[in-house]
Amino acid sequence: MAKIKARDLRGKNKEELLKQLEDLKVELSQLHVAKVTGGVASKLSKIRVVRKSIARELTVINQTQKENLRKFYKGKKYKPWICGPREHERLYPLRQYAVRA
Template structure:
């Protein structure tokens, strides 16, 4: 298995998912071989296949970003995801971004008020 080149992947869009599945299957087989105590030549392929999986995933993400260049469509696409792309994150200062949500601040204020009331 030779190393996958990024420029090879850019032209193919439909084949990428199939290739990703094949690579993941191969990786799982190699991991099983690692546990069973197989030859060292198989173990050295694990790193190569992991890198290939990353390259395929990168190519998939790049093509998705290219097709969904407008921020509105990209927002819709990434709505249910755990992580948001950096180009969609709000452009606030670090302090503003880390501020607590308004409802949490109100709760904290109420708690403090109750505590002070008990002390006096």
């Protein structure tokens, strides 16, 4: 399977993404079996590509879920913590002056 681009994944709905994710996981397990049984180098090099593709799929799924949650809770009085600012932004606000070392 060729390298998957995140921008192509963003146009798909959740069911398509989950189906493609399952296919990638099956392919990864087959590649691991080929690695154990002494497969050719071309199959072994595909393991990294498939792992990165799985990570991209999961990232897109999680980002769309968070985006939909933020849209749903926009303008509401009470929001879940996941809709608020990131922890790093809260702990380290933008400095108004330079820090000297």
